[in-house]
Amino acid sequence: MRIIAIDGPAGSGKSTIAKRLATRLGLEYLDTGAMYRGIAFATLRRGLDPSDQEDVARIVRDVHMQVGEGTITVDDVDATIEIRGPEVTRAVSLVAANPEVRTEMVRRQREWATERGGGVLEGRDIGTVVFPDAVLKVYLTARPEVRAERRSKEVSDLSYETVASDLARRDALDQGRETSPLAEADGALVVDTSDLTVDEVVEALVAKVPS
Numbered sequence: 001m002r003i004i005a006i007d008g009p010a011g012s013g014k015s016t017i018a019k020r021l022a023t024r025l026g027l028e029y030l031d032t033g034a035m036y037r038g039i040a041f042a043t044l045r046r047g048l049d050p051s052d053q054e055d056v057a058r059i060v061r062d063v064h065m066q067v068g069e070g071t072i073t074v075d076d077v078d079a080t081i082e083i084r085g086p087e088v089t090r091a092v093s094l095v096a097a098n099p100e101v102r103t104e105m106v107r108r109q110r111e112w113a114t115e116r117g118g119g120v121l122e123g124r125d126i127g128t129v130v131f132p133d134a135v136l137k138v139y140l141t142a143r144p145e146v147r148a149e150r151r152s153k154e155v156s157d158l159s160y161e162t163v164a165s166d167l168a169r170r171d172a173l174d175q176g177r178e179t180s181p182l183a184e185a186d187g188a189l190v191v192d193t194s195d196l197t198v199d200e201v202v203e204a205l206v207a208k209v210p211s
Contacts, residue, residue: 002027002118003133004209005126008140009171009182011147013193013201014122017140019069020202022120025209029069030112032123032130033092035105037083038065038074040091045077050091057100065108086158089166093173096124102179106130124174127185135210137188140201144168146194 004027006018015031022029040050042063048055066073071080082088095101102125109130113119121130127137142150148164155163174182184190189208193201 001113002135003113003131004118004120004136004138004205005131005134005185005188006120006122006138006140007124007127007182007185007188008122008138009124009147009174010167011151012140012142013150013198014140016198017193017201017205018120018122020198021205024202024206025120028116028119030067030109030119030121032105032109032121032126034067034072034083035065035108036096036101037088037092038067038072038079039063039101039105040088040095041079041083042074043095044087044091045074050094053098053100056095056098060098060101060104084155086155093170093177097173097177097179099179102129106180124182125180127188128183129180132185136205136208137185138205139184139188139190141190141192142194143192 004021004025006014008014019029039060042059043050043056046059048059050056064075072083073079106129109121113121113131127134144164144167148160148167151167152158152160152163191201191204
């Protein structure tokens, strides 16, 4: 399979760059973060506590989820807008830290790629856990203030200070969890996107993809 794995923290440019790269390479694209957000959405919709690992573990295998490019349905409900809302955003790190959730999401992500013969997958553990043998592993990063500025433009109802605080909290949770923490994969190409355009990053990655 031709797998491109792109990892990195929120606001580093993963989604935009992964989509553009997938188009350039003629591959399909999967936002694995949307999958974890989908589980968080399902958890909240069922009135469960995202920090209750046993309750969340019981439902994760039963959640029906379809992730398209820019869309997601959860249990036949269009959750595209809701998964980006503040409630899901606050809950997603708790859900993503659940070992049972991660095991099931990894299984679904590998199944997705196998069915398509590859793809560009972006998330936080693609190169380290899901596809450590990807043909190209990338770790995108950016200065904290740049990441906060980018994200604050996406969520106009929140102040820059609130977004920056949320990002710092999310980073600490993602990097500190016991199961599949956010980290640079062995052999990953590390790219700081702070002062680069999307096109510049994509061109640099295309040049690194084995022919």
